[in-house]
Amino acid sequence: MLVNIRKLILILILFIGWNSVVAQEAWTLEQCIDTAKIYNKTLQVNRNNIGLSSEKQKEAKANLNPKITANADYRYFMELPTQLMPMNALNPQAPEGQFRDLQFGVPHNISSNISLAMPLYNSQLYGAIENTKIVNELSKLQYQKTEEQVLFDVTTLYYNAQILKHQLDFIDSNIINTNKLLQNMQLLKDQLMAIGSDVNKVKLQAEQLKTLRANIQNKYFSIINALKLNMGIPLEENVNVISKIEQQTIVESNTLNFLDLKIINTQNKILKNELKTLKQSKLFPNINLIASYGISGFGYDKSPNSFLKFYPVSFAGVQLTYSLFDGAISKRKINQKNFEIKNNELQAQLISDKNKVEIENASRQKSIAQTTIKNTESQIALAKSIYNQALLQQKMGTASLTDVLLTDNALREAQQNYLNAVIDYLKADLELKKLKGTISIKN
Numbered sequence: 444m445l446v447n448i449r450k451l452i453l454i455l456i457l458f459i460g461w462n463s464v465v466a467q468e469a470w471t472l473e474q475c476i477d478t479a480k481i482y483n484k485t486l487q488v489n490r491n492n493i494g495l496s497s498e499k500q501k502e503a504k505a506n507l508n509p510k511i512t513a514n515a516d517y518r519y520f521m522e523l524p525t526q527l528m529p530m531n532a533l534n535p536q537a538p539e540g541q542f543r544d545l546q547f548g549v550p551h552n553i554s555s556n557i558s559l560a561m562p563l564y565n566s567q568l569y570g571a572i573e574n575t576k577i578v579n580e581l582s583k584l585q586y587q588k589t590e591e592q593v594l595f596d597v598t599t600l601y602y603n604a605q606i607l608k609h610q611l612d613f614i615d616s617n618i619i620n621t622n623k624l625l626q627n628m629q630l631l632k633d634q635l636m637a638i639g640s641d642v643n644k645v646k647l648q649a650e651q652l653k654t655l656r657a658n659i660q661n662k663y664f665s666i667i668n669a670l671k672l673n674m675g676i677p678l679e680e681n682v683n684v685i686s687k688i689e690q691q692t693i694v695e696s697n698t699l700n701f702l703d704l705k706i707i708n709t710q711n712k713i714l715k716n717e718l719k720t721l722k723q724s725k726l727f728p729n730i731n732l733i734a735s736y737g738i739s740g741f742g743y744d745k746s747p748n749s750f751l752k753f754y755p756v757s758f759a760g761v762q763l764t765y766s767l768f769d770g771a772i773s774k775r776k777i778n779q780k781n782f783e784i785k786n787n788e789l790q791a792q793l794i795s796d797k798n799k800v801e802i803e804n805a806s807r808q809k810s811i812a813q814t815t816i817k818n819t820e821s822q823i824a825l826a827k828s829i830y831n832q833a834l835l836q837q838k839m840g841t842a843s844l845t846d847v848l849l850t851d852n853a854l855r856e857a858q859q860n861y862l863n864a865v866i867d868y869l870k871a872d873l874e875l876k877k878l879k880g881t882i883s884i885k886n
Contacts, residue, residue, distance in 0.1 A: 469683045472601050475674055479597045482675030486593055489586040496582040500575035506568050509561040514737075518552045549743045551751065556737020563730040563761070570720025574713060581709045588702045593673060594882050595873065600670040602869040604684040606862060607663040612686070613858045614656045617851070620830065621649045624847060627838045641844045648848075688865060701798060701880040707791040714787055718780040725773045728765035734758065798878055805875040812868035819861035826854040 480486065523546040530537035562568055625645045671678055735758055742751035766773075833850040836842035876882040 469685050471685055472598060475597050475601055475670065476594055478676060479593055479674045480590065483593050483673060484675055486586070486590055487675075489582075489589045493579070493582045493586055496575070496579040500572070500579050503568070503572045503575040506571070507562060509559055509732075511557065511559050513555075513557050515555040516553070520548065520550050520552065523548050523550070549741045551740070551742030551744065553740030553742070553753075554737060556735050556756070558735040559733065561732040563732055564727065565729045565731075566720055566723035566727055567729075570716060570723070573716050574720075577709060577713050577716060581706065581713070584702060584706050584709055588706065591702060591877065591880070591882050595877055597670065597673050598873055598882070600666055600673060601684055602688075602873070604663060604666045604670065605686065605688050606866060606869075607659055607666060608684065608686045609688070609865070610659050610862060611656065611663065613855075613862075614652055614659065617855065617858075618649065618652045618656070620834070620851065620854075621645060621652060624834060624837075624851075625649060627834065628844065630838075644844065644848075648851075688869070701878060703794050703798070704791060707787060707794060711784065711787045711791065714780060714784045718777065718784065721773060721777050721780060725766075725777075728763050731762040731764075733760055733762050802875065802878045805871045805878060809868060809871035809875060812864050812871055815864035816861065816868060819857060819864050822857040823854070823861055826850070826857040830854050 525544050525546050527542040528545050529539070530541045530543050531539055625642070628642045628645050667682055667684075668678055670684075671680060671682055674682075676682075736755075737757070738753045738755050740751060740753040743749055830847075830850040830853075833842050833847045837844065837847045873882070
């Protein structure tokens with residue numbers, strides 16, 4: 444007796460452990476989404492792009508820092524430069540208009556200096572800094588947009604896998620029903636109450652269901668592999684989805700907070716900043732602080748006066764640059780930028796209007812699909828009841844095989860209508876989340 448109790452306890456422990464393993468194999472949609480956020484390769488690339496834009500912003504700011512350069516130069520003149528000097532410069536009695544060629548300098552020339560340049564005001568630099576700041580914001584929005592698309596794809600694949608699992612469950616129940624019918628037909632044939640062709644019809648239906656199940660199973664595995672790819676995990680990872688499809692309720696909000704409009708508005712900020720920079724560069728000069736300190740060396744290597752002497756040279760000052768006329772290029776660029784801004788604003792309005800229409804359509808489709816799901820669930824229950832009654836009547840010899848097959852077809856049609864309604868609901872629900880920018884929010 445004690446041994447039997449121990450065996451029962453051991454079996455119970457193994458049963459609980461097996462159920463735990465099976466439960467662990469089933470991934471929830473939230474787990475798939477969280478995994479994709481971390482391991483999806485596309486999202487990793489976009490995270491790197493955010494870091495890249497941040498570094499470009501720092502680079503633009505670094506242009507305001509002083510630039511210090513060191514220069515060194517050595518030249519040996521095999522032929523010294525020749526200059527022309529008016530002859531009356533040294534001899535006032537010499538006639539005007541006559542010159543004498545003279546060579547100045549020494550063969551060896553050495554120069555070295557350290558120079559400093561620092562912008563005090565440069566409209567293009569300040570505009571570039573502001574631009575990189577906005578571009579960094581745009582990179583973050585584009586990452587969110589990419590994340591939204593990745594989560595949309597993951598959720599779509601997850602829903603497709605759930606639909607296929609439901610389809611497999613329906614097929615399995617239909618196979619059980621067909622096997623029961625086949626047993627009844629075989630029994631009636633043995634009792635000479637049915638002919639062989641009737642039995643073969645049921646056998647054919649059973650084989651067709653098995654083939655259909657194999658095809659659906661193959662589609663399920665393909666969807667699971669695509670889900671793994673979008674999640675960024677190895678194909679060897681064991682992934683299974685939860686069969687139950689929950690109809691979630693989204694809290695309605697009058698605030699439209701979708702990414703497409705945010706991206707368009709951020710692009711508008713970039714265009715307006717570029718326009719501002721063009722106007723300022725046309726109105727204001729660029730001012731730089733410059734300074735230099737160095738030495739110049741001169742050497743002569745012929746006897747008897749060979750020498751090498753160095754002389755210091757240094758200066759500091761302010762450099763101003765202003766364009767007096769650039770061929771009206773700036774004016775044309777300003778006009779182009781104004782057109783770009785107008786197009787951007789029109790595009791933003793178009794996206795906003797389109798989004799409102801699509802939200803209304805998706806909400807209506809979701810509501811209709813919810814009603815259809817409830818109706819088809821009732822239809823499936825009724826079709827099952829009718830099929831079981833027909834099967835019982837056929838077993839008793841009061842219903843024909845045709846009656847049973849008709850009720851079986853009605854049951855399958857109700858099942859397919861249910862799956863179609865669920866697909867419509869999930870599609871509308873997911874589209875609604877994407878349109879409202881809530882696809883990554885857990886409900």
